Amino acid sequence: MTIKETAEMLLSMDKVEILTHHYPDGDTLGCAYALCLAFQQLGRQAKVTLTSEAAPKFDYLKNGVIMQDFEPE
Secondary structure (H helix, E strand, O other), X not given: OOHHHHHHHHHXXXXXXXXXXXXXXXXXXXXXXXXXHHXXXXXXXXXXXXXXXXOHHHHHHHOXXXXXXXXXX
């Protein structure tokens, strides 16, 4: 897929679940929550699902992100 095709596919989604790898670090969480916030600001439902617990020191990365509960597409 090209970058344009990827962007078009992502922008066509209304309910997005963003997954992380086990024991996510700050880079992973920062990217996941930033992408989630971007989707939410575009009026989409989006959430980050962690496959394992993240260190509490990264909680600030959730600032501005609305915790939503829905069935992803």
